Amino acid sequence: MSSSHYSREQDFWDKKGVDAYVSLSAFDQERILRWIGPRSNERRCLDLGGGSGMTGRLLTTTGVPFLVCMDISAEMLRHSGLLSVQGDALKLPFANDSFDLIVAAAFLHHVPGRESEVLRECARILAPNGRIVGYDPNARSLQNRVFMGDGRLRLSTFSPDERPIDPRVLCGKLGAEGFANASSTVFSFRNPKLTPFEAIQRYALDPMSIGPLRNWLQRWFFWSATKS
Template sequence: MSSDPIHVFDRRLVRHRRDRAAATIGQVAPVLEEAAERLLDRLDDITRRFGRALDLGGRGVVAPRLRARGIPFVVSMDLSPRMATAAGGLPLAGDEEALPFAPESFDLIVASLSLHWVNDLPGALVQIRRVLRPDGLFLASLPGFGTLQELREALAGAETALRGGLSPRVSPFPELVDLAGLLQRAGFALPVADAETLPIRYRSPLALLRDLRAAGETNAAVARDGRTPPRALLPMALAALPADAEGIPATLRLLTMTGWAPHESQSRPARPGSANARLADALGVEEGRLGERAGR
C-alpha cells in the first residue's frame, strides 16, 4: 500500500464494494432517502431555477428527487458502474477526484453521503467548483466525526482486550470545523457548513452490520488490519454496544456543505472603511478613542 499521506482509502476496494452493494442498496433506502430529503430541502428556499444537475453517488435516491423538482437534465455519476446504472439519471461511471466534464457543465451539483470515501477532498472540491457554471450551487452531505461512535468504541475495547492494541475498523470521518474553510479554499462563494444528527436504531447488532454491508459502507481504509480477526472479537464488541428499550443506537452525524460558484450578482462583504454611518450612532453610545476606558 502507498505511504502517501492523502492515500487514506483503497479506492479499488470502495468501487468493488459499491458494485456488490448495487443489488442490496434497497435495504438501506430509508436512511439514504432521509439524508437526501434533508439536503435537498435547501433547494426549496432558493428562487434560482436549475437546468443541468450532477448527482454524485446518490445511489438511486437523489436523481429522481431532482427531476421531481423540475430539473430536466440530470447526470448520475458513481465510482461503481453498477451503482451509476441504477441511480436514476443519465448513468456515468467516474471518479470524484478526476471529474470527466468540461468547465461550467452544470448549474447544480449534489453529493449526498458520497464524498467521505474520497482521498483528496480539497482536490475533489476544486474539481466540483471547476465544472459549475457561474452562480451554480453545490450541495453535499457526508458523515462526520461522531458517526458510528458506539460501534467504533465497542470494537476498540474488544480488540484492546484481546490483542493489547487496536487497528482502524471504522473509517475516519471529517470534522465540521474544516469544511467551510475547504469550500473557501476551493473557490466557492458564500460557503456554509453545518451539522445535524440523524438518530438510527437497530433491533440487533447484526442488523447494523448487515446494513453497512448492504450500503457498501464497510471499512476500506488503507491502514485496516489485513489479519483474520480473533474469533471472539465481533461477539465481544457487539455485546458491548449500548442498548435500551428502543434498540441499539447507530449515530449518523450529517455534515452539510453549501457553496456557490462566484458570480457578480452575489452579495459581497463591504470594503473596510466604506461604511456611511457610525456604529456608535447605531448603538446610541458616545464614541471614544482607541484604548480609552468606557465611562471616562
Template sequence: MTASPNNGVDPAPNPHATAEEVEAALKDTKLAQVLYHDWEAETYDEKWSISYDERCIDYARGRFDAVVGTDQALPYERALELGCGTGFFLLNLMQGGVAKTGSVTDLSPGMVKVALRNAEGLGLPVDGRVADAERIPYDDDTFDLVVGHAVLHHIPDVEQSLREVIRVLKPGGRFVFAGEPTTVGDFYARWLSRATWYATTNITKLGPLRGWRRPQAELDESSRAAALEAVVDIHTFDPADLEKMARSAGAVQVHAASEEFTAAMLGWPVRTFEAAVPEGKLGWNWGKFAFGGWKALSWVDENVMKRFVPKGFFYNAMITGVKPEPKEA
C-alpha cells in the same frame, strides 16, 4: 482546465470479487471503492431502506433545505450527483422539485447501472457515467447544481474533488453534500454497530433463536464486505474543517450544518440488526418502529439537542457553497 465525457464504453460491474481482488483492494482504496460498491449495488436500496416515494423524497428535500434554506429559486435546470450510489439523493431531489434534469457519476459501474435503472423506472431524464470524483468528466460551467450524499468521506483528495465541483458548476451554481460522518459521530456509530453485530450473531447461535440466524455463508460474505468497508471509509469531518476546505477550493457562501445525535444512536444498531437477521424475518411493525423511532428522535435532536450539543457531536455533516460570479473588468 476542461474535461469532456469519454465516449468509450464504461467498464462492466464486478459484483463477485475474488479473494485475490479483495486482498489487492486492501492496499488500493480506489479499487476497494469499486469492488465494495459493485458488491453492494443490487441490494443497496434494500440494505439502507432506500425508496423513491414520499418518505425518501421528504428526507432528501429536508437535507437540502436544512443546509441551503427554503428561499431558493427552484428548480435548478441541470444537476449532477457525485458518487451517486443507486441515485438516492438526486432522484429524490428531482422528484421533490429541486432539479429538472440530471447526470449521475460513480466510481462503481454497478452503482451507475442501478442508478440509471432507477431513473428509468421513475421516468426521470437522467444520464450517467462511471467517473472518478477527482476528475469529473464534464466541461467547465456545465451544471447549475452538484449534489452528493455520503460521498466525500470516500474520496482520497476531498479538496481536489471540490475544486472539480467548482469547475463544472456554472457561475452562481451551488453544491450540496449531505450524510458525511463527523469524527465524533463516526466513533460512537461504529462501536454501536460492532456491539450489535457481535451480540446478534452470537445470540442467534442458541437453539431457540437459530431461525433468526442468517446462513453462515451470508454472514461470512458480510464480514468480507465489512473488511472492505473499513478501507473505503477514508475520512471523518469536523463541520468547521469542511467549511475551510470548501473555501480553499474556491467556493463562496459556504455553510456547514449537522444533524442526528440520538437518532443515530438508534439508527445504527437498527440497521446492523437488520443486516444480521434473515431477509423477511422483520415485518411491517418493525419497519414502523424503526422509521417512527428515527423520526421522533430526529425531532428531539433538531428541537432540543441542538440547543446545547456541539455541532461536531452530531453524526451527519452537511456542506453547501456557491461558485463565485466572474469579477467585472
C-alpha cells in the same frame, strides 16, 4: 490515501450494487429536498457519487430539466434508472461550467484526504454562481468517533475508506478552493429501522442535543457553498 483506494472502494460498491441500497424515510426525504433541491434557476444538476440513484431520483421529482448521476461503480449505476456516467470524482469527465448545481449526497467522506482535489474539479465544472451541496458524517460526533474511526469498534458495514469529516475543516477547504458562503449544519437521519445505532441516537443523544452540544451528538452535517 493509497492507490488501492480506487479498487477497494469500487469493489465494495460494485458488490453492494447488487443488493437493495438504504432508503430514506419520508421525513428525511422532505428535509433533504429542502436543503439540496434545485432552485428554479438551477437547470443542470450533477448527482456526484450518486450510486444507485436514490438521491438523484428524489431530485428529479422537483422537475429539474437535466440531471446526470455519476459514480465510480458501474454496478451501483445499473440500478439508478437515470442518465448515468461512470467516472472518478478526482477527474470529472465534464467540460468547464457544465452544471448549475452539484449534489454530493453522502459522497465526499469516501475520498478522505482528497476532498480538496474533488472540490477543485467541482469548481471547474460549475457555472459561475453555481451551488455545491452535500451531506457527510460528522467527525466531531461521539458515535462516529467510536464506530467509524480506526479503532477496534469500527463497524464492518462501513466501506474500507470512508471516514467522517469535521464540518469546520470542510468549510475551510471550500473557501480555499474558491467557494463563497460555505456553511454547515449538523443533524441525524431518522432511520425507520431501530438499529442499535439508531436507538442510541434517538433515545440517548437526541434529547441531550441542545445548543453547542449538537456538534458532538449529531451524526451528520449538511453543507453548502457557492462558486464565487
